[in-house]
Amino acid sequence: MVTLFRTLIFLLVNSAVYATSANDLESADRFSIRSSGIRDSGSIEIHGQQRSSGEIANMQIEAFGRQFEFPRQLLGELSVNHLQDLQLFYDPGEMSLNGKILYIRIHSYNSGIRRPDLSIAINENGQIYVWSE
Numbered sequence: 125m126v127t128l129f130r131t132l133i134f135l136l137v138n139s140a141v142y143a144t145s146a147n148d149l150e151s152a153d154r155f156s157i158r159s160s161g162i163r164d165s166g167s168i169e170i171h172g173q174q175r176s177s178g179e180i181a182n183m184q185i186e187a188f189g190r191q192f193e194f195p196r197q198l199l200g201e202l203s204v205n206h207l208q209d210l211q212l213f214y215d216p217g218e219m220s221l222n223g224k225i226l227y228i229r230i231h232s233y234n235s236g237i238r239r240p241d242l243s244i245a246i247n248e249n250g251q252i253y254v255w256s257e
């Protein structure tokens with residue numbers, strides 16, 4: 125009887141955990157973020173579009189008083205499922221080490237887990253680096 129009771133409790137608890145809502149996560153097809161900046165970074169604006177496949181179709185970055193179009197050859201590396209948010213970080217840097225650097229962290233929703241997927245660094249000379257986390 126105790127075993128039957130434990131089994132019933134186990135099934136009840138787990139059925140509540142696995143019950144999900146019929147709601148679906150909305151994917152953004154356009155995104156934009158703006159910051160008035162900190163210290164000497166100046167204002168920062170990022171605009172872009174995402175295809176239904178998850179690939180980022182285009183991205184424009186305005187930083188350090190300049191405009192940068194994200195290179196097409198790097199756009200393929202920016203495929204994320206259900207883009208959730210963008211975070212901005214600024215490093216004032218030193219000119220001998222590429223100067224000022226803007227870091228962009230892209231978070232997405234994938235398999236029920238929200239995690240940082242991609243990081244982008246762009247320096248004031250326009251050099252862009254992309255890596256996965």
